[in-house]
Amino acid sequence: MTLPTSAPLIALLLAAILWGLSWIPLKHFAAYDVHGVSLNLVAYGGLALLFLPLLWRQRAAWRGQGLTLLGIALLGGYANFAFTTGMALGEVVRVMVLFYLVPVWGVLGGRLFLGEVIDRPRLLGVVLALTGALLILGGPAVLQGEVSWLDLLAISCGLAFAGNNIVFRARPQLPMGSKLAAMFLGCAAMAAAGLEAGVQDWPAAPAAIWGGVLLFGFGWVLLATLGTQWGVTHMEAGRAAILIILELVVAVVSAMLLGGERMSPLELAGGALILGAALLEGWREGKRPVAG
Template identity: 30%
Template sequence: MRTLANNAPRQSRINFYTAAVPLLTLLWGLNWPAVKIALGEIDPWTLRAIGLSSGGMILAGCALIRGDRLSVRRDHWLRLGVAGLLTIAAFNLLLGYAQLHAPTSRAVIVTFTMPVWTVLFARLFLGEHLDRSRIIALAVGLAGLLALGWPLVRDGQFSIGLVYALLAGICFALGTIVTKRFPVEAPPITIATWQLLVGAACAAVGMVAFEHAAMPSSISAATTLAILYHVLFSQALAHILWFSALARIPAGTAGLATLMIPAVGVYSSTLLLGEQPTVADYTGLVLLVTAAFLALRPSNREALHGGR
């Protein structure tokens, strides 16, 4: 009876964070139209400098409150910085330009090729086994890109924004490979904090170099709300929930649940931005989400070894 009583609070916390994962899907999915609205008045380097620095500082405060150390081994700073450049800086900045040059609904679909690229790069750079599920994931992912891109090329509607979105997904996947190949010995929230601050530093340099650190004299209420949502909910709250959930539930469970992010991004862009996805867009969405599901699903070998 005592064991059952002791396990009840732990199980309750697990259930809470499992239920929080769909909230993460909503928070990150709605961030796509929020960023698009903000980019209407704020330049991309400036917006990313604001969002990433604010998110990093809030995470740093949460880490200190939790009692997590913010220090990192001296010989791990390079690997942390490289991962931050790819996963945070390049990813977020490329997405900013993607949304400036392409409909948000299409950009989010192309960006979420990330799991597929991760599978391919893990094979090339880490020597990880490609089982049948992952081979099918690569084929379905390619079919999704063709289904989305070919009608646009045929009709002369293909834009550079989709190239930026594709590069963003590739950079995120490469950052994941760097993190796996060269792990950093620090709590996850500490790693996330410094990666966000690395991204913020890169964005600040670009802001000064390319945008002269210029902010508009006044911004609309919609842009103000979009920036507040981006900073408080997408950067701060979402990252806190994400790393808290990862500490209590299987990473595969959390990863598979986030596959709904592109769907939320597409439909929220339709509702909030008035975009009208085409049949090709929806076809690409279904194929790429299917490919990501196959890529993230544990392989038979991992299942036999308990996912270790």
């Protein structure tokens, strides 16, 4: 059956909106001290259990690719863990903008691991994004060590996310279900390790909150993840890259309107540069010739 041309567009737009608004339930859970280790163990642990049977059924397709799945578990698992933690505890606007250094890490990683060429538009995008990050982190103050752990979490989250995307692209023959299962398992395993290490005490939250966390995992996270992966698979790379930026716009605008957050002129300038870099990378992807 032929898919409507608008279907991937709608899926990607809805996924970007879900990710951009995910700070709302995450902040709600954090008010009950449910964040980080506890939230990820319940939300992503539930998803891992859901996908385990699929991972087992697809074992013939990924046999011999254990290291690849391990890489996805580590990179994708950490990216999801860091994203939910940063959005729950940090300033939404700051976390999202720093997370969107993804184009920088994607360009550099693509060059190092996939042999992709860094042409002038890509080099310009890297310079714009790094300059924007410097401004958001306080300009010259960043050289004096005035960077919070949440800033580092957001930056490392983007780095891990870009690395995970590179692994996804490098192994297109692996079933998507197995890749997602590895990512969910990795996040849940990191949360379990954190709990065992005493990183966070288990919060005494009401049962309704834990039910909400499960719904967040099975509903919000799963729909956003499937929408993103399905959308980018059925759409030109450049168009998809630009549409995904809607996630950043939705997060920033909603946090300012609903969360009362504000950005200083320096942060606004930095955010504009990073947004420009992301748009430039999306435009560049769209200019790639399609292999025939």
